[in-house]
Amino acid sequence: DVKVTQSSRYLVKRTGEKVFLECVQDMDHENMFWYRQDPGLGLRLIYFSYDVKMKEKGDIPEGYSVSREKKERFSLILESASTNQTSMYLCASSSPTGSGLRRPQHFGDGTRLSIL
Amino acid sequence: KQEVTQIPAALSVPEGENLVLNCSFTDSAIYNLQWFRQDPGKGLTSLLLIQSSQREQTSGRLNASLDKSSGRSTLYIAASQPGDSATYLCAVNQAGTALIFGKGTTLSVSS
Numbered sequence: 001d002v003k004v005t006q007s008s009r010y011l012v013k014r015t016g017e018k019v020f021l022e023c024v025q026d027m028d029h030e031n032m033f034w035y036r037q038d039p040g041l042g043l044r045l046i047y048f049s050y051d052v053k054m055k056e057k058g059d060i061p062e063g064y065s066v067s068r069e070k071k072e073r074f075s076l077i078l079e080s081a082s083t084n085q086t087s088m089y090l091c092a093s094s095s096p097t098g099s100g101l102r103r104p105q106h107f108g109d110g111t112r113l114s115i116l
Numbered sequence: 117k118q119e120v121t122q123i124p125a126a127l128s129v130p131e132g133e134n135l136v137l138n139c140s141f142t143d144s145a146i147y148n149l150q151w152f153r154q155d156p157g158k159g160l161t162s163l164l165l166i167q168s169s170q171r172e173q174t175s176g177r178l179n180a181s182l183d184k185s186s187g188r189s190t191l192y193i194a195a196s197q198p199g200d201s202a203t204y205l206c207a208v209n210q211a212g213t214a215l216i217f218g219k220g221t222t223l224s225v226s227s
Contacts, residue, residue: 042219107160
């Protein structure tokens with residue numbers, strides 16, 4: 001089974017801090033994703049990466065950056081945390097497309113981040 | 117821009133009932149559609165994936181259908197159990213990479 005591991009289940013930080021959220025997958029997937037989930041807004045894509053050192057902005061990239069130095073690890077960085085970044089953050093991965101098919105995304109357990 | 121809608125937002129049923137959750141999307145040019153389950157405070161568990169060329173997928177008591185031309189998918193749960201209580205999310209894969217999610221249906225099954 002695919003395993004997507006997020007380093008923290010719960011995290012509390014202060015405004016202005018630089019925050020790192022880590023995600024590791026064990027299935028050699030090319031594609032990795034960061035979403036945030038908020039009540040009433042659902043899941044929204046922040047950034048994704050389809051290869052090492054490659055990144056693409058999603059729908060809400062403002063205030064965030066990402067790093068993908070190794071294939072198995074995708075980090076989300078809050079450059080200067082603000083209270084409106086309090087949310088549930090979900091990481092996902094998927095294998096590359098093949099034979100015209102698209103593979104399922106597999107999700108981690110999420111990190112509930114509170115910015116005080 | 118693709119929009120995914122799930123109706124109803126919440127559903128309460130007694131144990132043993134068969135039920136249908138609905139998902140609609142505005143742009144039929146999708147690669148696949150995926151149904152997920154989310155328990156409170158947890159991540160997403162993939163239930164079923166339907167490719168755009170398929171009409172349905174089955175796993176145990178779950179059956180998902182896809183009508184791409186009308187922009188609709190349904191998740192059928194047979195003989196519901198209290199353990200089925202969770203939020204069910206559908207998501208479409210349009211560009212071959214990231215998913216676009218509906219806001220989910222929260223299901224409560226009472227014993």
